[in-house]
Amino acid sequence: MISIRPYREADPAAVEALLDRSFGPDRQKKTVYRLREGVAPVKELGFVAFDNKALRGSLQFWPILVRPLQSCGPPVAALLLGPLAVEPAYAGRGIGMGLMRVGLQRAKQLGHAIVILVGDLPYYSRVGFHREGAEGLRLPGPVDPNRLLIRELVEGAANGLEGLIEKPDGSGAEVTVAAGHREAAP
Numbered sequence: 001m002i003s004i005r006p007y008r009e010a011d012p013a014a015v016e017a018l019l020d021r022s023f024g025p026d027r028q029k030k031t032v033y034r035l036r037e038g039v040a041p042v043k044e045l046g047f048v049a050f051d052n053k054a055l056r057g058s059l060q061f062w063p064i065l066v067r068p069l070q071s072c073g074p075p076v077a078a079l080l081l082g083p084l085a086v087e088p089a090y091a092g093r094g095i096g097m098g099l100m101r102v103g104l105q106r107a108k109q110l111g112h113a114i115v116i117l118v119g120d121l122p123y124y125s126r127v128g129f130h131r132e133g134a135e136g137l138r139l140p141g142p143v144d145p146n147r148l149l150i151r152e153l154v155e156g157a158a159n160g161l162e163g164l165i166e167k168p169d170g171s172g173a174e175v176t177v178a179a180g181h182r183e184a185a186p
């Protein structure tokens with residue numbers, strides 16, 4: 001039976017190996033990794049799926065800021081969902097959805113208001129992500145705009161949201177977006 005629990009200190013090595021298997025060794029070249037470099041994931045929002053003491057899935061969230069480009073307003077805090085990975089042999093058993101439901105519920109409990117990700121709309125729409133409201137967001141690198149998705153955890157939190165997505169310290173956004181380039185996954 002699959003169970004989901006929060007990350008423990010001993011998990012990172014197994015998680016990194018799972019991510020390499022799921023996304024390939026080039027995964028760190030993706031634009032979203034520019035936002036993760038040198039930044040710790042949100043500690044309370046790391047979850048793993050286990051079965052017979054073996055890791056079968058993993059989900060993490062990173063803190064980000066959306067810095068308005070059209071106004072002088074302050075940056076808006078949000079979460080970047082991912083990476084989400086499930087052991088290929090265990091795909092299709094609800095592990096990915098289970099991890100996201102747990103993670104999003106906990107994020108809401110902790111007071112986070114906005115979650116952003118780069119991924120496949122047909123999959124992530126199952127847990128409430130959509131394109132509407134993400135049109136004005138820019139990432140610090142190439143990404144397919146159709147894969148930039150958003151979900152509010154607090155109603156109205158993303159009203160009028162636009163701007164450049166940055167690391168929490170305001171760095172990582174030096175490169176402008178070349179719209180239309182496809183980014184494989186979060």
Ligand SMILES: CC(C)(COP(=O)(O)OP(=O)(O)OC[C@H]1O[C@@H](n2cnc3c(N)ncnc32)[C@H](O)[C@@H]1OP(=O)(O)O)[C@@H](O)C(=O)NCCC(=O)NCCS
Binds near residue numbers: 023092097118184
């Ligand atoms: C994508 C991934 C996380 C899905 O995890 P999972 O545990 O197999 O997913 P679930 O069992 O919760 O959901 C399975 C359902 O989602 C669908 N699905 C899976 N990946 C999908 C995708 N990229 N686009 C649309 N639908 C998808 C499946 O067809 C299945 O549909 P069904 O319920 O109608 O049969 C997993 O396959 C994975 O780790 N892939 C490699 C890494 C990756 O690409 N991650 C990010 C995805 S953008």
